[in-house]
Amino acid sequence: MYAALAITAAIAHRERAGEGQYIDVALLDTIVASGRIRSSTISPLARCRALRQRARQPASVRGVPTADGHVILAVGNDAQWTSFCKAAEHPELAYDARFLTMPDRIRNRTGLIPLVREIMKRRASKDWIERLEAANVPCARSTTTRGLRESAGAAPWDEDRNAAPALGTLPGIASPMRFSETPVEYTVPPPRLASIRVSAGSLLGLGNGELDRLAAQKII
Secondary structure, eight states, X not given: OHHHHHHHHHHHHHHXXXXXXXXXXXXXXXXXXXXXXHHHOOOHHHHHHHXXXXXXXXXXXXXXXXXXXXXXXXXXXXXXXXXXXXXXXXXXXXXXXXXXXXXXXXXXXXXHHHHHHHHHTTSOHHHHHHHHHHTTOOEEEOOOHHHHHHHHOSTTBOOOXXXXXXXXXXXXXXXXXXXXXXXXXXXXXXXXXXXXXXXXHHHHTOOHHHHHHHHXXXXX
């Protein structure tokens, strides 16, 4: 999506300036930008929503606590379940009648999930990643947005910039689109509600009276 948008922007620039340019769209940057709303939200309501989403995850894909963090565990088929049991040093679970097949594991998830969580808490995330990758079990270290920023460097993020006089400066997530000739510029802070109204009125040629009428009708 971002690559397609960058291409159309480059084409628009070519039509105006008569020159082409290189574009660079990195996968990590697009992942971070795609999650910009969630990563920028720190309200209790957002955290509750995240917990509810985690609770609805299927038995095959879960964020599981370890001794020092969390690991995303994706046991997608019966062979991977057997491999996981061996890597976890509990091969007997692969032959447990409750967990033999994927339908069995989903049906008995209320017993399976606490069991897996108890096993995973006995080792550190790094140990689990090494074990599971060696066993060809899909997995990944789970991290927070702050942790991702610290581990990945500042590439997907902008420097702190002015958000509004009353808010001071806030870290922002950069556009994942890089252009050799027309780099993305951040010249104004995100607009506040009142300024959006003024800008919209100016753009549409509407006066204050018309804006008041639209606001009263909850159109804006």
